[in-house]
Amino acid sequence: MTWWRDAVVYQIYPRSFRDSDCDGVGDLEGIRSELDYLVWLGVDTLWLSPIYPSPMKDFGYDVANYVDVERLFGSLEQFDGLIRDAHARGLRVLLDWVPNHTSSEHPWFSESRSSRSNPRRDWYVWRDAREAGSPPNNWVRAWSEGSAWTWDGATGQYYLHCFLDSQPDLNWANVDVRQTMHDTLRFWLDRGVDGFRMDVVHLLGKDLDADDPDDLKAMSHVPLNDVPVTHEYLREIRAVLEEYDNERVSVGEVYLIDPNRVAAYYGRGDELHLSFNFASLYTPWNAEAWRDLIATTEAAMNPVGAWPTWVMSNHDNVRVATRLGADDRRVRAAMTLLLTLRGTPFLYAGEELGLRDATVPPDRVVDPGGRDGCRSPLPWDVDALHGWPATPWLPFVDNASQFSVEAQRDDPDSMLHFTKTLLDLRHRDDTLRHGDIDGLVASDGVLRFIRHHAGRRVMVVVNFSDTDSAVAVAVEGRLLLSSAGGARAGSLLPAEAQVIEL
Secondary structure, three states: OOHHHHOOEEEEOHHHOOOOOOOOOOOHHHHHHOHHHHHHHOOOEEEEOOOOOOOOOOOOOOOOOOOOOOOOOOOHHHHHHHHHHHHHOOOEEEEEEOOOEOOOOOHHHHHHOOOOOOOOHHHEOEEOOOHHHOOOOOOEOOOOOOEOEEEEOOOOEEEEOOOOOOOOEEOOOOHHHHHHHHHHHHHHHHOOOOEEEEOOHHHOOOOOOOOOOHHHOOOEOHHHOOOOHHHHHHHHHHHHHHOOOOOOEEEEOOOOOOHHHHHHHHOOOOOOOEEOOHHHHOOOOOHHHHHHHHHHHHHHHHHHOOOOEEEOOOOOOOOHHHHOOOOHHHHHHHHHHHHHOOOEEEEEOOHHHOOOOOOOOHHHOOOOOOOHHHHOOOOOOOOOOOOOOOOOOOOOOOOHHHHOHHHHHOOOOOHHHHHHHHHHHHHHOHHHHHOEEEEEEEEOOEEEEEEEEOOEEEEEEEEOOOOOEEOOOOOOOEEEEEOOOOOOOOEEOOOOEEEEEO
16 A cells, blocks of 8 residues: 555645744744644645745746745755655655746746747747637636637747746647656755645646637636546656656646546656546535536446545645635544545645634735635734734634634643544554545435455545434444534534444
């Protein structure tokens, strides 16, 4: 059993985790100072959102140098120290890798746009205008209804950017681009990283001659792109990881929503090791909807031998606690669901505290995609600045003291202790980590499924309704965990989840 099947991955957005140098921005030393907290919590792997040098127009997803650390976050030496300290504690580290596009301030793009004859011209996607000077196709970029193409008057061509015009897309059809990007992976693998979360990796191949369908042409091209050649590029990337050992992992951001389309990016065990299943971020709090999502995911993954992933929150989406109406009962039930489904769960920093999105006033909005609320700083203590040595780059969530690590660590009934209890249960229970899943049923607002492994069976029941519910359990069971505390097997409180050994 490979480690990434067992792992619980904890996503850290470095700017918002912990500040060590009093500039209001989280950094590598801040992360390093809290490794013992993460070990105590019970996560296994850290995923760091981008730490590369960047003009920060998209907060690190606009890379200006793939083989260094942004000074805001620290240095390569500090990164090496973080890797050493994490590994010494049994924690693995994944680094975010952004292969589809660079910053327009990357030296490669400066060369590429300098002239049509520059050797790096073909490193980016340049095309002539269509008739009447219109863009090469009708693609729309993310976060606006604007074109994904920008005209460059100096060289008389358009360049492609599926995101901001300051994020030009690399041309992965160019073998020199592919080889150079492979070398950026080797740079970090040589420093000891355990793998990569790969940003919008499904965008690498593109059919530039195809317009998006008329009924979808107002939608960003990002979730529409799904081109066969991408799978060739992913097999090359997988081969780079396997130059090291089979313990280095690739986690793809395949933003296609449909689990059936996502499953193809595992290949035949020769492309991605894991791929995000983002449908869970958009599934309503409804037993039947979750039954359908789980069934669809399992049906898509099993034929190709793929291992699922599950996620409730991340740096791009409204936090699950906010989506669930700040209802603490539902938040605990959702955490139970996340950590008991078959697959690798991803926790977003602060999710263990039940953290909500912050309210960000207009004069403090900085993100072009409107995602500031879910990126608010983690509150560490109950003081005015909540453990931050300077006013942080974004405001805290309302009532931040009650969501702080200090307050919740002192309260055995807190969301933090509940999450730790769930993680402890998962770690010591082979059935929850490795077991198959069946018996998937939704009725009267209650979802049920069974995990089974080596003759042992564990049932998970989640009451999605706001009323008490009797649970039809055909056999006697031992209650292993309740999200509501002192409940008993056989009946459910509103928005309660239970884990029962059958």
